[in-house]
Amino acid sequence: MIIACLSAHRAYNTSTYVSTYQTAAQAEQAKTAGREVTPEQQKALDAAVSAKSANYPTEEALAEETKQRTELRSLLSWSASGWAYRHLEIYSWIAVAESLSFMLVGMALFRSGILTGERSSRTYWLMLIIAGGLGLMLRGVDFAWQARTAFELDIHRLNPLMSILRSAWYQKARLALTLAYVALIVLAVRGSMSAWKVPFRALGRMALTNYTLHSALTSLLFYAFGYLGAFGAVSLLMVTVVICLITTAFSMIWLRHFSMGPMEWLLRAMAYGTFSHARCSQAAAVIARSPAL
Numbered sequence: 001m002i003i004a005c006l007s008a009h010r011a012y013n014t015s016t017y018v019s020t021y022q023t024a025a026q027a028e029q030a031k032t033a034g035r036e037v038t039p040e041q042q043k044a045l046d047a048a049v050s051a052k053s054a055n056y057p058t059e060e061a062l063a064e065e066t067k068q069r070t071e072l073r074s075l076l077s078w079s080a081s082g083w084a085y086r087h088l089e090i091y092s093w094i095a096v097a098e099s100l101s102f103m104l105v106g107m108a109l110f111r112s113g114i115l116t117g118e119r120s121s122r123t124y125w126l127m128l129i130i131a132g133g134l135g136l137m138l139r140g141v142d143f144a145w146q147a148r149t150a151f152e153l154d155i156h157r158l159n160p161l162m163s164i165l166r167s168a169w170y171q172k173a174r175l176a177l178t179l180a181y182v183a184l185i186v187l188a189v190r191g192s193m194s195a196w197k198v199p200f201r202a203l204g205r206m207a208l209t210n211y212t213l214h215s216a217l218t219s220l221l222f223y224a225f226g227y228l229g230a231f232g233a234v235s236l237l238m239v240t241v242v243i244c245l246i247t248t249a250f251s252m253i254w255l256r257h258f259s260m261g262p263m264e265w266l267l268r269a270m271a272y273g274t275f276s277h278a279r280c281s282q283a284a285a286v287i288a289r290s291p292a293l
Contacts, residue, residue, distance in 0.1 A: 002101035007171045009094065014167035021155040024048035028155070052153050062229055070223045098171075105175065109182065117186045124183040132180030138173035142166050202251035209254075209261030210247045217243055 027041035037045070068074045086092055109115040114123070145166065149157055189197045203210060222228040231239060254261060260268070269275045
């Protein structure tokens with residue numbers, strides 16, 4: 001139900017944007033024909049230009065952004081405004097609903113034994129084929145549609161119905177691919193790739209720490225060391241792989257000595273009000289209580 005409401009909300013937002021861009025297209029045609037544009041048309045045209053220019057920031061804009069995120073005072077101001085937008089405005093409730101819906105899906109998968117690997121291999125193969133096929137099909141249609149305009153916003157080639165449909169099935173495709181990923185991982189660790197259990201488990205037990213570490217490493221690389229905008233798509237992919245390898249190795253080494261990551265320990269301490277040590281002597285008990293795939 002929550003996912004259905006999220007899909008409807010996304011489709012509604014898309015219809016609003018499409019209407020704005022269609023008005024912008026009319027404004028361009030009016031200017032080309034030498035006619036005067038209305039204030040509403042000019043506002044829509046400004047919005048379309050702003051949306052396109054956001055994908056191609058100028059050197060001055062990049063320099064300003066780098067300065068904003070590397071100086072302490074401006075960094076704190078930027079972080080505070082971003083936090084307020086994501087947690088105090090209407091956007092935050094949409095994000096909460098989205099997180100809640102997928103958390104409930106995860107709980108259902110856990111209680112049914114799917115997430116813990118207790119179901120038959122046939123179940124996971126069916127999940128992989130059916131959910132993965134559906135998700136890839138929907139994502140493939142979306143990819144092909146955007147490729148028509150080289151993944152650029154073309155206000156003269158909009159199709160309102162297709163745009164709304166793509167938004168409406170976004171969450172469904174996301175859920176379908178999530179189910180397929182779960183099935184693929186379970187099948188992988190059951191089979192010849194069972195050695196991957198150790199790094200996957202380490203990453204899972206230190207998810208919050210790794211999330212924080214990813215932010216710290218990318219901030220250092222792109223802002224502190226000045227590599228913002230210096231990499232292409234392939235190079236960024238390689239950077240991602242390297243960061244994942246670093247955090248995986250860090251997690252495995254850390255858990256040889258402690259039963260939880262530093263951020264997990266801090267969150268636990270804040271929640272329970274106790275600052276107990278989490279040495280490796282406690283790790284065996286934690287692993288023993290966790291379900292085995």
